[in-house]
Amino acid sequence: MTFNCADSFSADYPQARAKFLEAAAAAGGVLDAVIHPLRGPGGDELATDIAWFGPHDAERVLVMLSGTHGVEGFCGSGAQVHWLRRGEVRRLPAGVAVMMLHAVNPYGFAWLRRVTEDNVDLNRNWIDFSKPVPANQAYDSLHDIFCPRDWSEETQAETEAAIQRFAAEHGVMMLQTAMSAGQYAHADGVFFGGLGPTWSRRTQTAIYQQRLAQARKVAIIDFHTGLGPWGFGEQIVVAHPDSAEFARARGWYGQAVVSPMGGTSSSADIVGDGLSATPAILPHAEVTGMALEVGTQPMTLVRNALRADAWLHAHGDPASPEAAPIKAQIRDAFYGDADDWKGMVAGQSMLVCRQAIAGLTTA
Numbered sequence: 001m002t003f004n005c006a007d008s009f010s011a012d013y014p015q016a017r018a019k020f021l022e023a024a025a026a027a028g029g030v031l032d033a034v035i036h037p038l039r040g041p042g043g044d045e046l047a048t049d050i051a052w053f054g055p056h057d058a059e060r061v062l063v064m065l066s067g068t069h070g071v072e073g074f075c076g077s078g079a080q081v082h083w084l085r086r087g088e089v090r091r092l093p094a095g096v097a098v099m100m101l102h103a104v105n106p107y108g109f110a111w112l113r114r115v116t117e118d119n120v121d122l123n124r125n126w127i128d129f130s131k132p133v134p135a136n137q138a139y140d141s142l143h144d145i146f147c148p149r150d151w152s153e154e155t156q157a158e159t160e161a162a163i164q165r166f167a168a169e170h171g172v173m174m175l176q177t178a179m180s181a182g183q184y185a186h187a188d189g190v191f192f193g194g195l196g197p198t199w200s201r202r203t204q205t206a207i208y209q210q211r212l213a214q215a216r217k218v219a220i221i222d223f224h225t226g227l228g229p230w231g232f233g234e235q236i237v238v239a240h241p242d243s244a245e246f247a248r249a250r251g252w253y254g255q256a257v258v259s260p261m262g263g264t265s266s267s268a269d270i271v272g273d274g275l276s277a278t279p280a281i282l283p284h285a286e287v288t289g290m291a292l293e294v295g296t297q298p299m300t301l302v303r304n305a306l307r308a309d310a311w312l313h314a315h316g317d318p319a320s321p322e323a324a325p326i327k328a329q330i331r332d333a334f335y336g337d338a339d340d341w342k343g344m345v346a347g348q349s350m351l352v353c354r355q356a357i358a359g360l361t362t363a
Helices: 013-026 070-085 106-110 137-146 153-170 172-180 199-211 244-253 274-281 299-315 323-334 339-360
Strands: 030-039 045-053 060-065 096-102 217-230 233-236 286-295
Touching: 013 030, 013 045, 013 070, 013 096, 013 106, 030 106, 030 199, 045 106, 045 199, 060 070, 060 339, 070 096, 070 106, 070 217, 070 323, 070 339, 096 199, 096 339, 137 153, 137 172, 153 172, 153 299, 172 299, 199 274, 217 274, 217 299, 217 323, 217 339, 233 339, 244 286, 244 339, 274 286, 286 339, 299 323
Parallel strands: 060 096, 060 217, 217 286
Antiparallel strands: 030 045, 045 096, 233 286
């Protein structure tokens, strides 16, 4: 039987949601949904869809997340649908369950934004807002360069030159840290962590607390895109290299597992990510979280796509003709819409899911 894994991927959010719900139902999943208060570009309903496979009282659960960063959901949705269509549910060991959350940030997925409806990077939002928020002075000094009020070709060239000068003086990783580590002072900026918990954070927290109350071992695979070489899935564990979680992840997935805290990842060391926050939500469980970060385009193109989209929603008109090329730009920055890329995602995601399930069954 010939299987076209590329067909598991979709052209837009409504198609992705329809494929996921169809595949999950066909695989015997128990489905539920949390409806988002806003609508998609075509008036479509937005939702974080939940599919559960296996015993409801399972103490060992694999959680697969797509769309934490909105537009990156093309990758995670395709991986989820591919896993379902390949009949992996039938391979589940006794006592192991799988929970899929499709489109954790459905607004960003539908509107081709990496952020939520309030311009918040969900993976910078998981902090304790009752305490002083983290400072990012390097970002503060570069905000007007990252996010100028004008987006003319001249301004783009001038600000990109300023960014390159900063990189030459301080190093590329310092630039990436300044831009992407997270900031809480500029609501119209990039990598904004928010002023409080977002709808997506509250929804994900409630799902975890309700559905994983019985779990004792939880593996999480959170699908992301935008960093690294085309189609390569970097396995990122946001834990210290000396921690038990990092050692456990390496035991499951192999020596390719990296940590931003150890300087071995293409990702900057960030604050407020969901994987790091999960153990506090599930104190009764041993949590092993991993982000599969799949490369798309060179960092300069990804950065410019983020800057253009931030300008469009802060100072431009998302309904104007000028929006279309910017939306195409950000879609291309986070979705490798080509068969080879989709095949690489499908193969790598299948492997890590099998490895996670095998890890959950160990003593």
